Amino acid sequence: MLRLIYGNTNTYFLQGTCGSILIDTDYAGTMPAFYKELKKNNMTIAVILDNGECFVGDLEPIEYLRAYEKNQDLEKDWKMIMSYNPKVIHYAHVNEKYFL
Incomplete structure (x- = not known):
């Protein structure tokens, strides 16, 4: 599991054998920060x-x-x-x- 943090939001990336899922625990509100975090993790x-x-x-x-x-x-x-x-x-x- 990889935890992505943007603002006060925790988002979890769970990688499986046949696919993966991204779970956002809150309303994003700061999408640019979310996209930046994805890019930083090459996702x-x-x-x-x-x-x-x-x-x-x-x-x-x-x-x-x-x-x-x-x-x-x-x-x-x-x-x-x-x-x-x-x-x-x-x-x-x-x-x-x-x-x-």
């Missing part, structure tokens, strides 16, 4: 459901991956996500992508 968050739906938030769309060819972390994130064979990817700011 990204994606939620992948058993039904194949995947929520990736602000992760750069997979279609843009070639534009970031030197960004190994981004490529690693997408390889991990795609290893779950998602059926649909929901982004924060662009339309969802469906896989047949």
Whole structure:
């Protein structure tokens, strides 16, 4: 378990063998501090459901991956996500992508 602290909020990252979960114990209120703490710990968050739906938030769309060819972390994130064979990817700011 990794404890992330931002402001007076404790957040816990529990890593499992098939996935992980992030538990926030309070209303964030200071999202920039939360994002900074995630970055400091070299963490990204994606939620992948058993039904194949995947929520990736602000992760750069997979279609843009070639534009970031030197960004190994981004490529690693997408390889991990795609290893779950998602059926649909929901982004924060662009339309969802469906896989047949």
